[in-house]
Amino acid sequence: MPWARRKLSMLMAVRGAGVTDLNTLNALEATDRSIFVPSHLAERAYEVTTLPIGFGQTLSSPDVVGLMTQALGLKKSDRVLEIGTGSGYQTLILSKLCKEVFTIERHEPLSQIAQRRLDKIGVNNVHYTFGDGFEGLPDQAPFDAILITAAPDKVPSKLATQMAEDSRLVLPIGPQGQAQRLIRVTRKGSRFYESDLGPVRFVPMLSGVAQESMDSN
Ligand code: SAH
Secondary structure: OOHHHHHHHHHHHHHHOOOOOHHHHHHHHOOOHHHHOOHHHHHHOOOOOOEEEEOOEEEOOHHHHHHHHHHHOOOOOOEEEEEOOOOOHHHHHHHHHOOEEEEEEOOHHHHHHHHHHHHHOOOOOEEEEEOOHHHOOOOOOOEEEEEEOOEOOOOOHHHHOOEEEEEEEEEEEOOOOOOEEEEEEEEEOOEEEEEEEEEEOOOEOOOOOOOOOOOOO
8 A cells, every 4th residue: 555545544453543633634644654663564654553662562553642642732833751662652642742841751761762853854943851760850840731651650740840831731540451541630720620531552661761681572
């Protein structure tokens, strides 16, 4: 099947999953997903599924990327914190819809590869940190939106304190392999409101940074 057809059928599936926000759909349409997967999987880049990216991690499925992005309700002036850079795919989508993205990854090689990829295509509003996302980035806080692309057991408290007064935090919550829910926390003044956006499946959010070994990828 030609690439344009594959992309179109991916976009139809993303819309079918409930993504109606035009900015989000346009960003997904304008993004070449094949550069984010290992070359032997490039053929499968537009499948609506997660794909392995090494180090036991996965590229998020495009429907879930769409739903999470839409749930953030981004404005062009927003400063966004992303936890779990992974391949950099979600990072790129965010970068198209806001002013600046600060992204944290606990696997140093993944952080470096994602940065190289996005540098190569001229993305210049993303800041990369190799570190533990549970800490957030207190020096850069507060953020207008925070996205976590790995699942903790509950809302990480330090990240909640880095939310601006009128901001959104979107994250999967729950143990790996069991029922996880996509949650949006909205901060209004000093109050926090939670809504449940449905079931999802994510790799776990782990604390500390990964110690890489020769066989870890
Ligand atoms: N959005 C990414 C998804 C990657 S999977 C993509 O589409 O490619 C989730 C990522 O979160 C993994 O790369 C994993 O290493 C990272 N991660 C898990 N716990 C983390 C933590 N505490 N801090 C930073 N990154 C973390």
